[in-house]
Amino acid sequence: MSNYAEDAAFNDAPEERSSKRKNFLNCADGVRNQIRILTVWKKAFRHYVPGKGEGTGSFTCIGEDCPLCAKEDYPREMRIMNVYDHKDGEVKIWEAPPRAANGVASAEAEYGNPLEYDLVVKREGNNYSVMKAGTSGEVPEGLELYDIPDHINYRTTASLKEGEFEVGDLTPPADLDTDEL
DSSP: OOTTTTGGGGGSOHHHHHHHOTTBOOOOBTOEEEEEEOSOOEEEEEEEEOSSSTTOEEEEOOSTTOHHHHTTOOOEEEEEEEEEETTTTEEEEEEEOHHHHHHHHHHHHHHSOGGGSOEEEEEETTEEEEEEOSSOOOOOTTOOOOOHHHHHHHSBGGGOOTTSOOOOSOOOOTTOOGGGO
């Protein structure tokens, strides 16, 4: 399985991007997603540059020398992991934002290791509900997983050159811990 067969999808218009990025879990608003987490998550700080063309899409923050942070575009903390999407019967990458990751942590505290049962994830606007599924589905043996560290380091803000991007008037999220950058 090629992790980045859809590389160009990052530079397409949003409606094209969503159809080409099938290797990512899409938590559409109001839709229940039954998943099984397949790997321990890795933390990354991600910037999103809107638009079409070079220098747009998601980028992993490089920290101190980040050109986007220098423009006060603060990254979002994401927990990135392999999941099995029961609806499509495929392994996908889930870039879980903090509210979703907190829901996974809550399920783990109550039910134990979330690699051993299915979760139902539902997004309503910026809010996520994550709960243990009533019934866990079968997960095929021998699934090929994505290399999460490669995914995190594939597109970093180091690849951006001054002038290639526009950063709006953004304020940092209230829960951003800049000490971890």
